[in-house]
Amino acid sequence: MPRAVREQQMLDAAVRTFGQRGYTTASMDEIAELAGVSKPLVYLYLNSKEDLFTACIRREAKALTEAVRAGARPGLPADRQLWSGLTAFFTHTARHPDGWAVLHLQARTHGEVFAAEVAAMRAEIVAFVTQLILAAAREALPRTLGCARAGGTPADPDLPEHEVSGLAEALVGAAESLADWANATPGVTARQSAATLMNFAWTGLGDLMAGRRWSPPDDDPGGGAGDDLDDGGNDGTGGRQDTDDGGTGGARAPAAHAGRTSPVR
Amino acid sequence: MPRAVREQQMLDAAVRTFGQRGYTTASMDEIAELAGVSKPLVYLYLNSKEDLFTACIRREAKALTEAVRAGARPGLPADRQLWSGLTAFFTHTARHPDGWAVLHLQARTHGEVFAAEVAAMRAEIVAFVTQLILAAAREALPRTLGCARAGGTPADPDLPEHEVSGLAEALVGAAESLADWANATPGVTARQSAATLMNFAWTGLGDLMAGRRWSPPDDDPGGGAGDDLDDGGNDGTGGRQDTDDGGTGGARAPAAHAGRTSPVR
Structure with a gap:
């Protein structure tokens, strides 16, 4: 049997064992047994438990990223x-629960x-999702401009860059959790x-x-945190919110008691 | 100085050190120095690096949970x-970045x-968010029934339990990531x-x-994964989707090319 095929069998066994029993508990003995090879052969091919685990992470990360891109x-x-x-x-995470548990x-x-290793994969997926959201925003552009021309407040249909990044992070975090x-x-x-x-x-x-954005009502000084809010920024630049957030976060944003604003920004 | 006050000073120093330098890199020497106490006193009060880290996790988890509940x-x-x-x-995570990094x-x-330790805190927050979503659904109930009575398809305004849990997981995951x-x-x-x-x-x-639910269009056999989809369920009960998901996931759900269904279920 060629080495490449043997190695994939070892990785199959390792992903299953690491995913189901945990990295610490999993032993090289049981991985070798599940793969149907001797333990020395696993060490010969994959070097150490750490290297074997790293190889599992890389293989599963690549498979997941490719599945999402293909989808x-x-x-x-x-x-x-x-x-x-x-x-x-x-579909990929449901079909490969051990791979997902490893990642x-x-x-x-x-x-x-x-x-x-996983952070690198995640950054790639976030970047990919960011591009999808930007493409969706461009697709929506003529529609939004149409709304503005039809009588609304003139709109800048570009989402601020930091908001697109935030949306991509939120989407990826929600998907991981789910x-x-x-x-x-x-x-x-x-x-x-x-x-x-x-x-x-x-x-x-x-x-x-x-x-259409959600905005806090005018009579709300800032949610439930009261006076905690004014310097909630983590770098002391909280004052930027009034100029840089497209009007989404400031208390001066238009009220929308139904939880919706009109289709303007 | 009373022991309780000293201990809080040690935990303050430990959270900052663990959060900024990482658990492995952080040394008991630097924690003691930052707290302005001797290293033996840290060991006397908190026992070991592991116990000190656990105490940090518990304190920060309690503070975060209380902040969200109060909000x-x-x-x-x-x-x-x-x-x-x-x-x-x-606001809490921005004000306590080291505590959030620890958690x-x-x-x-x-x-x-x-x-x-962290999983326990997370489970508590997910349960709390689940209750909020259920309360919001109850609040929306008369409105939804009104829509149905006004001529729409008769609606069951209760969200299926598994969907409420899924929404809570998605919201918590999105918030963590953000x-x-x-x-x-x-x-x-x-x-x-x-x-x-x-x-x-x-x-x-x-x-x-x-x-108003999003539904896949009728001409979509199931997104980008093609024939991968039919047995995407992780426990082989994929067939349940047609009876148990309130019509959200099945290919027979009503089409909505604008990405929206009408306000009925």
Whole structure:
């Protein structure tokens, strides 16, 4: 049997063992046994438990990233792209629960070197989602300008860069959390997870792309935190919020008691 | 100086050191020096580096949970509650970046014992958010029934239990991810983070509470994953989706090419 095939068998056994039993508990003995090879051969091919685990992380990260990229279809409208990307993601995590456990639970729990491997994959996915959101915003541009021309306040349909990054982080975090939950909850299918996240995220993003933002009411000094709020910024530049957030965060933003603003910014 | 006060000083120094330098790199020497006490006194009071770290996790978890609970105001409409809860959360994480790093990065990266401490806090917050979503759904009930009576398809305004859990997981995951990002990105205030998440989540949840769901179009066999989809369920009960998901996930759900369904379920 060629070395490459043998190695994949070892990695299959290792992903299953690490995912189900945890990195610390898993032994090289049981991985070798599950792979049907001798333990010295595992060490010969993969060097050490640490290197074997790193190889698992890289293989599973690559497979997940490719599945998501293959799922997103650039030609479709934004909501269809998001739906197909999310469906591909949840299908992959549901079909490879051990791989997902290695990436999202094990790799982040056993040291900074492994966590850094996963962080690199996550950054790639966030960048990819950021591009999708920017493309959706561009797609929505003529529609939003149309609204503004039809009598609304002149709108700048570009989302501020920091808000697009924030939305991408929120979407990826929501998807990760939901994948953990779906894999731990009997009876939840990949389609259900994707539909739940569409219900949660798309109509939100969808409204945003159409220029409809949620705004705190005028009589609200800033939510439940009262006077804690004014210097909530982490770098002391809290004052920027009034000039730099497109009017979303300031107490001076237009009120919308129904939880919606009109389609202007 | 009373022991309790001294201990809090040691924990302050430890949270800062663990949060900024990482659990592995942080030394008891620098923690003692920052606290202005001798190293033997730290060991006398907190026993070991592991116990000191555990004490940090518990203190920071309690502070964060209390801040979120204090922020959510039961008497307000659902969107205001969510806004005030999120603002309280992001204000707390922005003001205590080292505490947040201990909880969300350090504690999850250095072993299963510490990760379990954080998982307990997270479960409490998810349960709390689940109750908020259920309360919002009850609040929306008369409105939704009104829509149905006004001529729409008869609606069951209760969200399926698994969907409420999924929404709570998505919201908590999005908030965690956004807090990491906000603390790593200069110039992002707590109010901006909360407003971004409202734009992302509330109009989504808001539509859902009003009975408007996103549905995949009829001509879509299931997103981008093609034939991967039919058995995407992780426990082989994929067939449940057609009876148990309130019509959100099945390919037979009503089409909505604009990304919205009519306000019926």
